[in-house]
Amino acid sequence: MATEIQSGKVHVQTTINGESVDFLAEPRESLLEVLRDNLGLTGAKEGCNNGNCGACNVVMDGVLVNSCCVLSVEAAGASIETIEGVASPEGLHPLQQSFLENAALQCGVCTPGFIVAAKALLEENPNPTEYEVRWWLAGNLCRCTGYDKIVRAVLDAAERMRAEA
Amino acid sequence: MRAIQYAAPSTVEDAVAILAEHGSDARMLAGGTDLIVQVREDARDTGVFVDAKKIPELMDLSVNADGSTTLGAAVPCHQLYNNAQFAASYPAVVDAARIIGSTGIQGRASVGGNLCNSGPAGDTIPPLIVHSAVCNIAGPDGERTVAVEDFCTAPGRNVLADGELLVSLTLPKPPAGSGSHYLRFIPRNEMDIAVVGAGASLVLDGESITAARISLGAVAPTPLFVQAAGDALIGLTANEDSFAVAADIARDAASPIDDMRGTIAHRKQLSYVLTQRALRGARARAQGGSPTNGH
Numbered sequence: 001m002a003t004e005i006q007s008g009k010v011h012v013q014t015t016i017n018g019e020s021v022d023f024l025a026e027p028r029e030s031l032l033e034v035l036r037d038n039l040g041l042t043g044a045k046e047g048c049n050n051g052n053c054g055a056c057n058v059v060m061d062g063v064l065v066n067s068c069c070v071l072s073v074e075a076a077g078a079s080i081e082t083i084e085g086v087a088s089p090e091g092l093h094p095l096q097q098s099f100l101e102n103a104a105l106q107c108g109v110c111t112p113g114f115i116v117a118a119k120a121l122l123e124e125n126p127n128p129t130e131y132e133v134r135w136w137l138a139g140n141l142c143r144c145t146g147y148d149k150i151v152r153a154v155l156d157a158a159e160r161m162r163a164e165a
Numbered sequence: 166m167r168a169i170q171y172a173a174p175s176t177v178e179d180a181v182a183i184l185a186e187h188g189s190d191a192r193m194l195a196g197g198t199d200l201i202v203q204v205r206e207d208a209r210d211t212g213v214f215v216d217a218k219k220i221p222e223l224m225d226l227s228v229n230a231d232g233s234t235t236l237g238a239a240v241p242c243h244q245l246y247n248n249a250q251f252a253a254s255y256p257a258v259v260d261a262a263r264i265i266g267s268t269g270i271q272g273r274a275s276v277g278g279n280l281c282n283s284g285p286a287g288d289t290i291p292p293l294i295v296h297s298a299v300c301n302i303a304g305p306d307g308e309r310t311v312a313v314e315d316f317c318t319a320p321g322r323n324v325l326a327d328g329e330l331l332v333s334l335t336l337p338k339p340p341a342g343s344g345s346h347y348l349r350f351i352p353r354n355e356m357d358i359a360v361v362g363a364g365a366s367l368v369l370d371g372e373s374i375t376a377a378r379i380s381l382g383a384v385a386p387t388p389l390f391v392q393a394a395g396d397a398l399i400g401l402t403a404n405e406d407s408f409a410v411a412a413d414i415a416r417d418a419a420s421p422i423d424d425m426r427g428t429i430a431h432r433k434q435l436s437y438v439l440t441q442r443a444l445r446g447a448r449a450r451a452q453g454g455s456p457t458n459g460h
Contacts, residue, residue, distance in 0.1 A: 003174035003183060005213065010171070027171035027214065030201070050202045052356070054269055063243060063272040069198050070273070073171045074216065117268065138355040139267020 006073060014075040016041070017085030025072035032056045032067040034075070035082060043083035043112040047141065054140035057113040058082050064120040066139075083112035086119060094164070095119055098157035099150075106144035114140045118154045126162055130155060166205040173216040177223075177303050177332055180215055185305045185328030187213045193330050195223075195239035196273030198266060199282045215330075222332050223277070226251065232338030236298075238277025238331040243268075245276070255336055256450055257292035257345035257364045257443075264288060264349065267356055277331050283317040283387070290317065290388035291364035291380035292347040298336045304329035314380070314390035340376070343368040346446025346456050349382070350435050359383045360427040363415070363439035365395075367403060367447040374398045379411060379440055384419035384432050391418045394440065403451075408444040415440040 009024045016039070025034050032049075035041040035058070047055035049068045056067040059081040086093045095115050098104070105111045114137065121128060121136045128136070133154050134147070142150060171194075174180045184191050191213035194200055203209035217223045217239035225237040226244060234254060236245075242262035245251050252259045258276065265274055265288050279289045280300070293313040300311045305328045313334070317323050325331065339345075349362035362382035368375045377395035382388045394414040401407040421432035446456030 003172050003179045005172045007170040028166040028169045064269045065272045066269040139269050
């Protein structure tokens with residue numbers, strides 16, 4: 001059977017933060033553009049739009065990715081987790097609370113990416129060293145904090161999460 | 166980005182049919198971390214994106230009956246360092262997979278994509294060369310194989326003809342007593358493009374070298390297989406004097422350019438130093454240890 005070649009507006013069915021979502025998008029649109037412009041999920045930010053800065057980080061099928069480097073149509077059948085799904089109705093995620101208490105943000109543009117990336121790290125490695133935190137987050141750029149407070153916030157959140165586990 | 170068409174075939178045959186129909190306007194999409202950015206920034210004019218990730222052969226990572234490993238062309242980097250068996254067998258490839266871009270890049274970017282992008286500084290290419298990896302290519306006229314060291318032909322160019330795609334890489338089973346290492350020089354700690362990269366593999370019988378392969382990146386229009394440097398080590402003892410002999414040959418083989426990342430003189434010297442370090446790391450692994458420098 002010949003494969004369909006999609007162009008124009010394509011109907012995409014996906015799952016975002018556990019909810020089934022349908023959208024129409026052109027193949028040239030990135031997942032980031034669809035999240036922000038079609039679906040109103042503006043937590044993920046467009047920083048560099050070329051995979052360097054991590055401000056658009058989301059988790060796709062369990063893997064941390066830069067949503068600017070994913071085509072919208074690639075989301076078909078996938079499960080996407082964005083910053084909007086990190087907090088629960090009961091309150092902030094420990095990482096979010098820790099970022100606040102450790103003053104790990106100033107302008108805040110990089111923060112959603114850092115939190116999504118750090119959450120992915122702690123799910124894989126609940127007790128990272130400072131080196132492992134810095135290495136994992138090397139693809140998230142922050143021009144305000146100098147990174148130190150961010151790294152401390154992640155280590156602090158990891159400790160809280162281990163204590164609660 | 167310009168308007169594009171997108172197809173997600175589920176078989177190699179379908180992918181070949183689409184590639185053959187659209188010629189040079191079509192490209193395979195693996196992780197997209199190069200291709201999507203290149204098309205968005207008008208560095209490459211591609212109208213048809215053919216998604217590799219629904220084709221089982223391109224996502225395969227398995228050990229064959231003869232002990233070799235098949236690495237599907239679109240398998241993302243993170244699967245390699247999370248696969249203990251692959252990491253133990255092909256450590257130089259994993260060294261590269263860990264340092265390409267960031268965690269978010271490694272979640273999508275593939276070794277096959279890095280090879281097909283055919284950049285002179287592609288970090289996975291010297292490791293594939295030192296592991297004697299072979300490209301399995303499919304096209305309208307059937308299948309063919311090409312050694313990785315013969316795959317790239319110029320910056321951004323390779324042997325793939327219109328209608329052809331890289332299906333997978335075959336990595337031979339590493340012999341007993343072997344080890345490999347890849348490292349690069351960058352002026353930062355991470356998230357950068359190699360000024361020079363060097364890979365080495367060694368097979369040891371006690372202290373004696375029975376086989377060796379050395380490859381350099383970013384010192385020529387294509388990743389360089391420095392066969393003479395490896396051959397010069399055969400029969401020698403795996404020590405600093407021997408490694409200096411190979412490093413001299415590697416430095417002579419390098420023909421780098423001056424650019425914003427480094428000068429010719431710097432890259433020549435790096436070719437020497439990194440070859441030494443790659444060999445030390447390969448020796449450490451062949452002896453059951455781990456490299457003490459680089460990542």
